[in-house]
Amino acid sequence: MLRLRSLLVLFLLIPLQLPAASLEGRVRVIDGDTLEIEGVRVRLFGIDAPERGQTCGERDRVWPCGDWATERLELLLDGAAVRCEGDERDRYGRLVATCEVEGEDVGAHMVRAGAALAYRRYSARYASEEARAESARLGVWSGPMKRPEEYRHATPAAPRASACAIKGNISSNGRIYHVPGQADYDRTVVSKPGERWFCSAAEAESAGFRPARR
Template sequence: MLKALILLGLIAAFPAHADPSGTLRVIDADTVDIGGARVRLYGLDAPEMGQPCLLDGQSIDCGRWAADLVRARFEGQYARCITRDIDRYGRQVATCDVGGADIGQVIVAAGWAVAYRRYTMRYDLDEKAAAVAGRGLWASVMQDPETYRASRSIAPAAPDPACNIKGNISGNGRIYHRPGNRDYDRTVINEAQGERWFCSEAEARAAGWRAARN
């Protein structure tokens, strides 16, 4: 019995998600696939796909522009990562390196993304150096990515005010959000992907959804 309890304790001590390693494929300037895992790079925030900015007097898609630069630098190379968190989309949030170089540091220092100081000051000085030198995004006129997302994150209201519980599908499974939950306002329901509205928690649970933790 004692041996069984010790074994269970050792299993619980290991993380649920192994640290990813493998060939890197770029999704956007702060999100990559590594060894089959979707990884959100820790400590940086890149412009969204479709986010406009003014560069050299021309309006461009800054998200695609930054992603293309990251892709040219890292695509197809072997990366090793250390997982630091799991985000609300089920992605591993990790620091990663290629050939001993910290990918996040390279991206921020080149001005292809900004330091995400809300979570860490890890790349604060790298961003400041890029800003002073006018590298990458710092040579453009661009709205901060987080501010840009916030301006676009007001989700449509429920078609029926009496059925306002949001049944969302993410990497964490089928989760329902009630008004007042932390992520309720920014959760958008895409019925084409199987997401739906519920009129009660009992209805949501019966359909296979579970309650959001926050």
């Protein structure tokens, strides 16, 4: 009995390995490193792309590198069936996954094109692709650039516009927007980097937020 009890305790201490999630189908691009497939938000593993609205360059050579990265991903995935596999979720509830289109690694393509950086904080998988893109001065490497992670930390929450009453909030449940009259609207605060006010539901969804359930 004692041996059985010891084995049971040991079993409970072993981390549960969740099976890998596999998704396949048409996608909707959210930004340069996030997409949606079959209603599931997917964060591309090992890369970090400029944020929507982020610019690169300096002085008279500033350009919208965040929007460009998003368009680059849209062109790559346009009309194609994409396959993604992953076994973990990030703090926003997105599936962190490696995706392929027509046999090509989507993350590797984005980093090779200079449309994203290798996210070394989590993986060095695309370090060689990044080195080649930087050497060739492609995309974001063509001039001065703030790393996306630095940009997110340095960007304050957007102030409220008088006509924009929809609150875009980021929590452990993901990126959610609340409209006036909903149960959690009054206690929802827009204060953290990445959170903002929106003027319409369409604007919020295009920025990667989903509607609150109540």
